[in-house]
Each structure stands twice: as structure tokens, then as C-alpha cells.
Amino acid sequence: MIEIKSVTKEYKTKKGTVKGVDNVSLEIDQGEIFGIVGYSGAGKSSLLRCINLMEKPTSGEIFVDGVNLVKLNASKLRKSRQKIGMIFQHFYLATSKTVFDNVYFALKAAGKSKTESQKKVLDLLELVGLADKAQHYPSQLSGGQKQRVGIARALANDPKVLLCDEATSALDPSTTQAILKLLKDINEKLGLTIVLITHEMEVVKEICDRMAVMEEGKVIELGSVYQLFAQPKENLTKEFIDGVMQFKLPxxxxxxxxxxxxxxxxxxxxxxxxxxxxxxxxxxxxxxxxxxxxxxxxxxxxxxxxxxxxxxxxxxxxxxxxxxxxxxxxxxxxxxx
Structure with missing residues (x-):
């Protein structure tokens, strides 16, 4: 479903050129939940934003569902992006709009009819468990409910891929579990491919099929979640695993x-x-x-x-x-x- 070929993303700074992503190649299968793990500054967010070309790679190619996004003109890229939903750590909801209108806006921007859009919004709010919150405003919602609105909005245009940028980092542990369960249910019901970046190994352990560990813009280890938990090879991977499988004796x-x-x-x-x-x-x-x-x-x-x-x-x-x-x-x- 997603093929990342030799992608590099460079940023110009006062101190010179910095590589946010350094020659990364990955393949992510249809229907897979794929985790990208790393500390702040590892390049995982830059890589995620390259997948839908929110960040244009300095070099390399991005294929989503067989289409090379890097080669598309602006009009075709906008159309292709409709099939790539994205949810964010800080929700980014319009505070002056109701829950219904926050989701409706995504459909309106895509040129869908009003009748079709209204039914779709109600169906999506039912899917994420917010059918009774349609006329509420973001200020009236909990953090978990705001993220559910963000998920409904990301699903508005029937995407094939869902990108999650630290989607649970701002949530408490119990709410995180509820959001992860919702993402797993969506993955199973809709057959979505989900790419999730995080620094929380509990999240990866709970939801992901495979994972990549990033450091200094590079993927340093790749494999099934079980494989990397059972036999991590790189020191950074071991450090992450120790956070979950910690055994310090007094x-x-x-x-x-x-x-x-x-x-x-x-x-x-x-x-x-x-x-x-x-x-x-x-x-x-x-x-x-x-x-x-x-x-x-x-x-x-x-x-x-x-x-x-x-x-x-x-x-x-x-x-x-x-x-x-x-x-x-x-x-x-x-x-x-």
C-alpha cells in the first residue's frame, strides 16, 4: 500500500543543512498497522509528513496505492491526499464550530453534496462513539472525545491510509487505551492501513503489527513488534523495550x-x-x-x-x-x- 524509496528530507538552518530523514526505504502492507518509533528529533514526524507530501522529500519517491505522489501536479496531489487521512496529537479542531461542523468541513472541502455529507457525518460520529455530541463545541469535550472528532474528520473522505502523529501522547492512560481500541476496530472494519508514530512502546505493543525504530533520520531496526520485543539488536531498541519489560532488582x-x-x-x-x-x-x-x-x-x-x-x-x-x-x-x- 505504501512504498517509501530512498527518501531524504533536508532542512536549511543557520548552522547549515540538517537531514530530518536520511535515505529511508520502507514498505507498508495493505491493512497493516505500522509503528514508527523514536525520540524527539529522530525524524519520525518528518517521515510521516513526507508520506502525504505535507513535507516534500528533498529526494526519493513515495508510492501510495501504486501512485507516485512526488510526480503529481498540485491538482492531482490534492485528489490523492483525500485518500490519506491524518490525525494529530493536538486535535486541531475549529473551536467556533460544533462537532458536526468540524467533520462536515472536510466533506465540504472535498466538494461533496450537502445531503450526502450530512448523512456521512452522522454515520462517522456513530462509528467513533460521539453520536450524542454532534452539536457540542470542542470546549465541551474531553481530550479523548476531541481525538474521536479528529478521527471522524480523518475518515470523512473514505481514506485508504490513516496517518497518526502522536495521536495518544496528550491523553491519559485509560483514554489512550480507548483510542487504541477504536483505531484497531477501524482497521478491522474498514481495512485501513494505519501508520502511527510514537515514542511510547506501550502503544506499539498494543496495536502495531510491525515497527521501525528511527535515530538521526535513519531507520536503524525494522521487524515485527514481537520480533523486536523478543530479540532487539540495536541499543536504542533495547532502551525502548526496557521501558516496558523493565526488571531492576533492588x-x-x-x-x-x-x-x-x-x-x-x-x-x-x-x-x-x-x-x-x-x-x-x-x-x-x-x-x-x-x-x-x-x-x-x-x-x-x-x-x-x-x-x-x-x-x-x-x-x-x-x-x-x-x-x-x-x-x-x-x-x-x-x-x-
Whole structure:
């Protein structure tokens, strides 16, 4: 659905030329929810705005549904953009217009008839759960409700692609979950391709199929969300993952441990099996579980446990070999970690 070919976006500053996007190539499939992750200044927003040519790439090509947007004249580009909806972090609603009129404006701008547009607005407000708020003004809405208006507006012209620019960053955790559920429902019901930029790994874990990690304008790691959570390769990706799968032991607890401390990573259905129990039964060691967690990513479990193993060095080594055979990996931690 979306193909980004060798895209570079440069900005002129007083200090010289800065590359916001540096030779990025990506393919995003039809119906996929794709996350672009990075810290502020990584280039993710610049890349997102290049997709609908809000920012024209300095070089490279952008294909959406087989059409090279970079090659279009202004008139054809405006028409193609109608099939690319966009929602923003700060909503950008017209404060003097009602909820109905904020959504209606997008249809009016596209030249749709009044009768057709009015029915469409009501259908969209029903879809996003705001049918009873049609005559309210933005000042009367919560942050989550404002974002729902933004989503309805973005869907007004039946887009094939929905771009989300930090769509949940201004929302509280419970409202974020509700908006993510709405986006997933829209993705399933309408078959939309969704591209979502964020610095929140909880958001990516909850909704995305695949993700790209950006740093200094480049994509440094790319893969399925599960793959990157289970086996991140780049330090930045590991840093992001640690924010969700954080396992810091109190130093006082570590100081009391006399055995070997290991961190065990379980992937897939093995995370639901009795591996730890089998260690206790099958080996001449004592195991003390210090920390543990199982996350579900797209309904597939990913587990991390930290254990203290007490026994002879040979028997501990046997346990490590067994765990390596069963688990994604075993990391032996020193006592001062």
C-alpha cells in the first residue's frame, strides 16, 4: 500500500543543512498497522509528513496505492491526499464550530453534496462513539472525545491510509487505551492501513503489527513488534523495550543473593509451560524467583524471569544448558547487577 524509496528530507538552518530523514526505504502492507518509533528529533514526524507530501522529500519517491505522489501536479496531489487521512496529537479542531461542523468541513472541502455529507457525518460520529455530541463545541469535550472528532474528520473522505502523529501522547492512560481500541476496530472494519508514530512502546505493543525504530533520520531496526520485543539488536531498541519489560532488582536484594543470578527470556508458547517448575524438579539446585513478567504481544506471550540458582557449579551449568535449549536466551547476571 505504501512504498517509501530512498527518501531524504533536508532542512536549511543557520548552522547549515540538517537531514530530518536520511535515505529511508520502507514498505507498508495493505491493512497493516505500522509503528514508527523514536525520540524527539529522530525524524519520525518528518517521515510521516513526507508520506502525504505535507513535507516534500528533498529526494526519493513515495508510492501510495501504486501512485507516485512526488510526480503529481498540485491538482492531482490534492485528489490523492483525500485518500490519506491524518490525525494529530493536538486535535486541531475549529473551536467556533460544533462537532458536526468540524467533520462536515472536510466533506465540504472535498466538494461533496450537502445531503450526502450530512448523512456521512452522522454515520462517522456513530462509528467513533460521539453520536450524542454532534452539536457540542470542542470546549465541551474531553481530550479523548476531541481525538474521536479528529478521527471522524480523518475518515470523512473514505481514506485508504490513516496517518497518526502522536495521536495518544496528550491523553491519559485509560483514554489512550480507548483510542487504541477504536483505531484497531477501524482497521478491522474498514481495512485501513494505519501508520502511527510514537515514542511510547506501550502503544506499539498494543496495536502495531510491525515497527521501525528511527535515530538521526535513519531507520536503524525494522521487524515485527514481537520480533523486536523478543530479540532487539540495536541499543536504542533495547532502551525502548526496557521501558516496558523493565526488571531492576533492588540493590539490597541483590546483595543478599549468594547464588548465580540469571535472566531468562521465554518466547512464544514456551512462556506458558512449566519450565521453571521442571528446573526445580529435575536438577539438584535451589531456585529462587526474584522477578518475573509475561507480556502478550498480538496475543503471543513473551516472558522474562530473574532467578537465583544455588547449587554446585556443574549442576548450575547443567541448568543453564537446559534453559538455553528451552528458552530464547539466558543471561547470567553478576551479583553486583
Amino acid at each position: 540493590q539490597a536484594l541483590v546483595g543478599k543473593c549468594k547464588g548465580t543470578i540469571v535472566k531468562i527470556h521465554f518466547r512464544g508458547r514456551i512462556a506458558e509451560e512449566s519450565v521453571v517448575s521442571d528446573v526445580l524438579k529435575g536438577f539438584n539446585v535451589r531456585a529462587n524467583i526474584l522477578h518475573g513478567k509475561i507480556e502478550y504481544i498480538k496475543e503471543v506471550p513473551l516472558g522474562v524471569f530473574i532467578m537465583e540458582l544455588k547449587g554446585t557449579s556443574d549442576e548450575v551449568e547443567r541448568v543453564l544448558t537446559y534453559l538455553n535449549d528451552k528458552a530464547v536466551g539466558v543471561e547470567v547476571m553478576t551479583s553486583d547487577n
